[in-house]
Amino acid sequence: MVVDIHTHILPENIPSFAKKFGYGGFISLDHNCKGCARMLRDDVFFREIQENCWDPEVRMREFHGHGVDIQVLSTVPVMFSYWAKPKDAHEVSKFLNDHIGEIVERYPNKFEGLGTLPMQSPDLAIMELKRCKKIGLKGVQIGSHINNWNLDAPELFPVFEACERLNMAVFVHPWDMMGASDMSKYWLPWLVGMPAESSRAICSLIFGGVLERLPGLRVAIAHGGGSFTSTLGRIEHGFNVRPDLCAADNKFPPSSYLGKFWLDSLVHDPKMLDHITDYVGENKVMMGSDYPFPLGELNPGQIIKSMDWTQIKKEKVLGSNALKWLNGF
Numbered sequence: 001m002v003v004d005i006h007t008h009i010l011p012e013n014i015p016s017f018a019k020k021f022g023y024g025g026f027i028s029l030d031h032n033c034k035g036c037a038r039m040l041r042d043d044v045f046f047r048e049i050q051e052n053c054w055d056p057e058v059r060m061r062e063f064h065g066h067g068v069d070i071q072v073l074s075t076v077p078v079m080f081s082y083w084a085k086p087k088d089a090h091e092v093s094k095f096l097n098d099h100i101g102e103i104v105e106r107y108p109n110k111f112e113g114l115g116t117l118p119m120q121s122p123d124l125a126i127m128e129l130k131r132c133k134k135i136g137l138k139g140v141q142i143g144s145h146i147n148n149w150n151l152d153a154p155e156l157f158p159v160f161e162a163c164e165r166l167n168m169a170v171f172v173h174p175w176d177m178m179g180a181s182d183m184s185k186y187w188l189p190w191l192v193g194m195p196a197e198s199s200r201a202i203c204s205l206i207f208g209g210v211l212e213r214l215p216g217l218r219v220a221i222a223h224g225g226g227s228f229t230s231t232l233g234r235i236e237h238g239f240n241v242r243p244d245l246c247a248a249d250n251k252f253p254p255s256s257y258l259g260k261f262w263l264d265s266l267v268h269d270p271k272m273l274d275h276i277t278d279y280v281g282e283n284k285v286m287m288g289s290d291y292p293f294p295l296g297e298l299n300p301g302q303i304i305k306s307m308d309w310t311q312i313k314k315e316k317v318l319g320s321n322a323l324k325w326l327n328g329f
């Protein structure tokens with residue numbers, strides 16, 4: 001069983017939220033080309049996508065061709081809308097979650113779904129989380145920070161608590177990259193900012209005591225946890241020499257949380273895949289490809305299959321770890 005936990009999907013048509021809510025910033029799709037669409041934000045080009053971004057039949061043909069059995073669907077992070085008015089972000093979330101819910105229902109055993117939440121309003125987020133569970137989604141995807149809240153913000157704790165209580169998995173995806181406006185050339189927000197965002201998220205969850213207080217919370221971080229494992233020595237040393245700064249809210253060292261959260265396998269490098277798997281353990285890495293985007297693993301699972309690992313270890317990372325993360329057993 002091969003499960004790809006990191007894939008993004010959009011509805012084929014997105015209503016004009018800007019018109020509906022009376023202000024801009026939302027993504028729309030321009031289908032004026034055959035088999036593709038242009039994602040626009042307030043009429044400014046953001047990204048071109050192909051029909052595999054919205055058509056489940058095309059997706060199934062492609063992922064079956066890659067030997068994948070199940071895709072876990074989540075929205076594209078640019079759709080989070082954390083910056084919008086809470087009730088409007090809630091409406092966008094409902095629209096996206098219903099779309100994913102319908103696909104999961106229509107194609108059982110082919111797709112699983114992660115919802116999106118209006119995290120800027122924890123009350124609405126919990127309300128939507130409950131609805132996500134009701135419509136058959138297995139968890140949610142959230143950003144690496146929520147506007148100016150890091151994931152340790154006390155305001156967000158009730159949302160994590162609800163995820164634990166409702167047995168909903170949490171996938172943390174980097175977005176709204178730090179420093180992006182200072183490094184617009186060379187795709188640096190994606191190449192430098194995203195790995196830093198993932199580390200920011202893990203450090204916030206550890207230092208803020210979120211993982212400590214919610215041992216049943218199942219959190220996975222995208223892109224192999226970004227720069228976290230490769231800079232863990234520094235993070236641990238910082239914790240030891242400046243407990244006044246780092247241990248203010250949680251007295252347990254960062255390294256003691258290895259094996260208590262999940263990472264996806266998207267590191268594009270067999271040596272690094274070995275490294276992250278050594279760090280968090282073979283039960284806590286799951287195949288994730290970032291399908292259908294070009295910065296993802298274009299042949300999902302290929303690097304895992306090429307590893308000099310036992311068959312059992314490969315099977316865990318390719319699929320069985322993901323089923324446990326999604327279902328909680």
Ligand SMILES: [Zn+2]
Pocket residue numbers: 006008173222290
């Ligand atoms: Zn992604």
